[in-house]
Amino acid sequence: MSFSWTRVRAMAGKELTEYRRTGSIISTMAVVPLVFILPPMIEIFTSSASALASGDRLIYMLGIPAIVPAVIAAYAVVGERQQGTLEPVLTTPIRREELLLGKAIAALAPSLLMSYLVYGLALALVEIFASAGAATAVLKGGEIIAQVIFTPLVAGWAIWAGMAISTRTRDARVAQQLGTLVSLPVFIVAALIAFGAIHASLGLVLGLGGALAVLDFVGWRVTSALFDRERLITAGK
Amino acid sequence: MQPVGEPGASALSAVGLCKRFGERVAFEDVTFEVGRGEVFGFLGPNGAGKTTTVRTLATLIKPSAGSATVAGLPLRAENEVEIRRRIAVMPESPGLYLRLSVEENLTCFAHLYELPKPKPRIEAALQAVRLLERRADPCGSLSKGLRQRVCLARALLSDPEILFLDEPTSGLDPVAARDVHELIDGLRRQGVTIFLTTHRLDEAERLCDRVAILNTTLRSIGRPDELRDQLFARTLTVHTLAPLPEPGRVFEGLACVESWRAEDSTSYVLGVSDVTVAAPAAVRALVAAGADVLSVGESRHSLQDVYLELVDEDVEGRRR
Ligand SMILES: Nc1ncnc2c1ncn2[C@@H]1O[C@H](COP(=O)(O)OP(=O)(O)OP(=O)(O)O)[C@@H](O)[C@H]1O
Ligand SMILES: [Mg+2]
Numbered sequence: 249m250s251f252s253w254t255r256v257r258a259m260a261g262k263e264l265t266e267y268r269r270t271g272s273i274i275s276t277m278a279v280v281p282l283v284f285i286l287p288p289m290i291e292i293f294t295s296s297a298s299a300l301a302s303g304d305r306l307i308y309m310l311g312i313p314a315i316v317p318a319v320i321a322a323y324a325v326v327g328e329r330q331q332g333t334l335e336p337v338l339t340t341p342i343r344r345e346e347l348l349l350g351k352a353i354a355a356l357a358p359s360l361l362m363s364y365l366v367y368g369l370a371l372a373l374v375e376i377f378a379s380a381g382a383a384t385a386v387l388k389g390g391e392i393i394a395q396v397i398f399t400p401l402v403a404g405w406a407i408w409a410g411m412a413i414s415t416r417t418r419d420a421r422v423a424q425q426l427g428t429l430v431s432l433p434v435f436i437v438a439a440l441i442a443f444g445a446i447h448a449s450l451g452l453v454l455g456l457g458g459a460l461a462v463l464d465f466v467g468w469r470v471t472s473a474l475f476d477r478e479r480l481i482t483a484g485k
Numbered sequence: 486m487q488p489v490g491e492p493g494a495s496a497l498s499a500v501g502l503c504k505r506f507g508e509r510v511a512f513e514d515v516t517f518e519v520g521r522g523e524v525f526g527f528l529g530p531n532g533a534g535k536t537t538t539v540r541t542l543a544t545l546i547k548p549s550a551g552s553a554t555v556a557g558l559p560l561r562a563e564n565e566v567e568i569r570r571r572i573a574v575m576p577e578s579p580g581l582y583l584r585l586s587v588e589e590n591l592t593c594f595a596h597l598y599e600l601p602k603p604k605p606r607i608e609a610a611l612q613a614v615r616l617l618e619r620r621a622d623p624c625g626s627l628s629k630g631l632r633q634r635v636c637l638a639r640a641l642l643s644d645p646e647i648l649f650l651d652e653p654t655s656g657l658d659p660v661a662a663r664d665v666h667e668l669i670d671g672l673r674r675q676g677v678t679i680f681l682t683t684h685r686l687d688e689a690e691r692l693c694d695r696v697a698i699l700n701t702t703l704r705s706i707g708r709p710d711e712l713r714d715q716l717f718a719r720t721l722t723v724h725t726l727a728p729l730p731e732p733g734r735v736f737e738g739l740a741c742v743e744s745w746r747a748e749d750s751t752s753y754v755l756g757v758s759d760v761t762v763a764a765p766a767a768v769r770a771l772v773a774a775g776a777d778v779l780s781v782g783e784s785r786h787s788l789q790d791v792y793l794e795l796v797d798e799d800v801e802g803r804r805r
Contacts, residue, residue, distance in 0.1 A: 254596055255599065258592075258593050258597050261593070262585065266584050266585065268585040270584065331580070333581065334579040334580070335545065335576050335580055336574070336579075336581075336594075336639065337580075337597070338545055339572075339573070339574040340597040340598055341567075342597050343566060421591050465505060477544075478545065478547060
């Protein structure tokens with residue numbers, strides 16, 4: 249018997265319906281983007297065009313795909329375990345890879361939507377309201393493409409890190425805090441680039457992108473290997 | 486439906502099955518066989534290892550020793566997915582998604598089983614537990630008993646070959662429990678093999694073809710009436726209006742009466758080998774002796790007596 253997309257979809261669909269009805273996830277989705285759009289906006293609207301020339305302020309907004317999916321994914325397994333819903337799911341024919349991929353897709357979809365939406369909003373604000381000099385300094389084709397490509401790569405890392413933690417912790421809150429912590433390095437690199445502390449050469453960008461792509465790919469396998477049915481069902485409640 | 490106990494027709498079997506959690510033995514040396522279409526009761530006190538046995542057979546946890554066959558497949562890692570496709574488990578706690586409606590819960594599971602036509606199956610399952618009109622309610626708004634029924638409907642969705650029910654009637658009101666019993670009867674008629682753990686001995690006696698009594702190890706296994714006969718001699722209890730002057734002369738030497746004792750001044754307990762011979766003989770002898778007979782009855786031991794006898798033995802054994 250082979251991998252079943254029906255089961256992946258069933259799991260993802262269930263998760264998305266639950267998120268829509270979970271207040272804490274909705275508020276995370278609302279608050280986190282604010283935290284990451286405000287600093288670059290304040291900077292862009294208060295600095296001179298020459299000060300904005302180095303760095304890429306909007307890269308700071310990669311904090312959204314770094315943090316939002318990490319928080320959701322960190323809850324994904326341990327949350328079900330705490331609610332006692334994991335056992336019935338695990339008695340169905342679902343494989344751990346299917347379960348985890350379903351949950352990952354469910355964490356990815358709203359995170360990407362939110363990240364792109366807020367990024368689009370930021371671009372529009374700069375285009376419409378910033379001074380001509382500031383707009384030229386900030387809106388660069390290469391940087392926009394980089395942001396579009398890095399958003400899912402960063403989200404992927406955040407999801408697998410969060411989910412790996414989720415399969416190995418007993419407490420949902422602890423998992424969410426650890427998940428945020430693990431996503432932090434990615435965000436810190438982004439922030440350093442944003443404010444010009446690190447110069448983002450093409451080589452560095454390609455290197456980072458490649459590393460994230462590899463991590464996203466192995467993340468699924470590593471997390472699946474960490475997912476131990478017996479431990480999840482029996483180890484201390 | 487295949488006849489119960491036919492060789493090669495076993496739906497479920499375990500040989501020397503054992504599960505340890507570190508030092509603690511959850512159950513050990515468990516050997517049994519369940520025929521296709523049989524309702525098999527798994528009884529035992531708290532902590533006896535019933536839930537752990539169900540989880541082991543349902544591929545959720547790995548046995549520490551021994552082997553098992555589930556729905557025709559050896560219990561091995563490579564068969565896990567296929568075994569899970571053929572069975573369904575109603576776990577001890579319902580584990581429903583409380584933010585989802587009854588129907589959304591079942592739909593998710595129907596897809597996890599890759600059912601080709603989920604809608605009619607969901608309706609049939611809800612119908613079976615009489616929950617059709619609550620289908621749109623969030624599970625979080627249901628009472629404990631109703632959640633239990635949703636959980637049962639979820640276990641019925643995939644038309645399993647073997648249904649594991651872990652205390653399906655715990656916490657249900659008498660009417661709801663009776664509904665569940667009727668449902669189990671119906672499933673038995675359809676030929677579904679049922680593995681039922683319970684504390685309710687009346688339930689086991691009424692529903693199960695055979696029962697096993699577990700207390701870490703298997704203490705006994707057989708039909709409820711067989712277990713009774715194995716453990717307890719059959720007895721007749723005689724009540725008379727007045728004390729018999731010479732009870733020994735009345736009861737000794739009667740056909741099929743093996744022993745007698747006076748319980749109090751007007752009642753006597755006879756150990757008998759065949760009630761149908763001993764009862765009429767005793768009545769004739771009493772009448773001939775001029776006694777006024779109030780009643781002669783077979784004392785029936787219930788499964789509860791069997792259970793208490795076995796489990797108490799264990800407790801006493803441990804104290805020693
Ligand atoms: N994860 C675990 N780690 C350690 N011991 C465990 C674990 N799970 C179960 N046990 C132990 O194994 C034994 C059997 O437990 P189990 O839950 O199977 O009992 P049960 O017969 O279902 O009891 P109940 O009637 O209370 O439901 C108990 O002593 C229990 O404490
Ligand atoms: Mg139990």
